[in-house]
Amino acid sequence: MPLKLFADPVAWFWFALLATALVLLGRHRRKLGLLFLGIVLLTSLLEALRFPDWLMAGLERPYLRTETSLTGPADAVIVLGGYAQPSHNNFLGIEFNETSDRIVTGIALVRDGKGRVLVLGGGGIGDPPAPVEAQAAANWIRSWNLVSVPVKFLGPCRDTHDEALHAATLARTNGWRKIILVTSAWHMRRALAVFQKAGMDAIPVAADFRGIPVDPTERHLSLIPRTSSLVHLNLWLEETLGYIYYWLRGWV
Numbered sequence: 001m002p003l004k005l006f007a008d009p010v011a012w013f014w015f016a017l018l019a020t021a022l023v024l025l026g027r028h029r030r031k032l033g034l035l036f037l038g039i040v041l042l043t044s045l046l047e048a049l050r051f052p053d054w055l056m057a058g059l060e061r062p063y064l065r066t067e068t069s070l071t072g073p074a075d076a077v078i079v080l081g082g083y084a085q086p087s088h089n090n091f092l093g094i095e096f097n098e099t100s101d102r103i104v105t106g107i108a109l110v111r112d113g114k115g116r117v118l119v120l121g122g123g124g125i126g127d128p129p130a131p132v133e134a135q136a137a138a139n140w141i142r143s144w145n146l147v148s149v150p151v152k153f154l155g156p157c158r159d160t161h162d163e164a165l166h167a168a169t170l171a172r173t174n175g176w177r178k179i180i181l182v183t184s185a186w187h188m189r190r191a192l193a194v195f196q197k198a199g200m201d202a203i204p205v206a207a208d209f210r211g212i213p214v215d216p217t218e219r220h221l222s223l224i225p226r227t228s229s230l231v232h233l234n235l236w237l238e239e240t241l242g243y244i245y246y247w248l249r250g251w252v
Helices: 003-007 009-026 030-048 051-063 101-111 132-143 160-174 185-197 227-249
Strands: 076-079 084-086 094-096 118-120 151-153 179-184 202-207
Touching (some): 051 227, 076 160, 101 118, 179 185, 185 202
Parallel strands (some): 076 118, 118 151
């Protein structure tokens, strides 16, 4: 059994449920014991089938290895925020998180000649929120001399809908006709729909795949639920409910 399993809180909770079920059955509290045991077996089955990963893969698969199919560069590469935050605690001045593939992909695209401008999205703090994430990322990009194209901001954005509206305004102001949209694969469906609703001709290039394994031949069987599975389930629910909310608001 992997040592790190003992540090996983979801695994600990599963073991506690199993122990509780066995204790209840041993004390002849059959109905309650079987209920707890049923929960244990159900969660084990879902983990064995990698059900949360399967749900995430359903969001991601349409954007797997998406090609830009452009004969020339797009007018702009737009990277949606959520990948970092400013930090005074480290040397870089910026703290990246698990979605940092977004900004790396955007930089790679413009370095490969796929876009004439790099546009950074993201929220911030205050009311209205200042684009502190984008500013911190731009400072890092400039200090490392990572791109030779102009770097622009979408401005203060509270959510993906705000990012789409600000991008549409920038496109009209600068005469952009075609843009490349970069975000996490599991977030792309909602993001692409809201950008298209805002009138943007957007080509999706996804990053940060979670449900689809890096190695397609990877095989593993686990009966003990992990925190990572709970995180994937949370992301899937957030995106699914978010898309419904956007649809009800007429944003997609």
